[in-house]
Amino acid sequence: MTSEREAGGRVLAVAVYDGRLLQVTQGEGGPWTLPSGTAELAETPGATAERVVYELTGYLVDGTEPLGPAAGESPDAVPAVVCQLLTDSPSGGASLPDGQIRWVPFAEAERDALPPAVRHYLQGHSPV
Numbered sequence: 001m002t003s004e005r006e007a008g009g010r011v012l013a014v015a016v017y018d019g020r021l022l023q024v025t026q027g028e029g030g031p032w033t034l035p036s037g038t039a040e041l042a043e044t045p046g047a048t049a050e051r052v053v054y055e056l057t058g059y060l061v062d063g064t065e066p067l068g069p070a071a072g073e074s075p076d077a078v079p080a081v082v083c084q085l086l087t088d089s090p091s092g093g094a095s096l097p098d099g100q101i102r103w104v105p106f107a108e109a110e111r112d113a114l115p116p117a118v119r120h121y122l123q124g125h126s127p128v
Contacts, residue, residue: 009039010078013049014118015061017085020103021122024056024096032102032112049081057101058090070116080118
């Protein structure tokens with residue numbers, strides 16, 4: 001999963017901090033989702049996740065932990081990359097306004113429609 005991919009492949013960013021997951025929405029009343037975007041030519045999934053989180057939210061993250069497919073999940077599932085927060089406040093260059101960016105506790109995020117690999121990761125890393 002860390003190999004270079006052709007341009008056009010979608011990547012999910014699983015940005016986490018202090019037991020919370022970063023989610024975005026593209027409009028009023030729209031569903032809350034993981035930040036995601038399309039890989040550029042020769043861009044690794046980790047680099048795509050880092051770029052997408054920064055472009056959408058202004059947060060700097062380190063996308064170095066690719067998630068493999070969960071048991072029973074198709075090996076062709078959209079790649080997801082766990083990203084650790086590097087800055088505690090976003091830059092002013094985010095394309096989404098504050099009202100379309102939120103941090104939710106893992107337990108709350110687990111109730112959302114998440115890919116199996118992401119759900120499995122959150123369950124294994126939920127604070128006790």
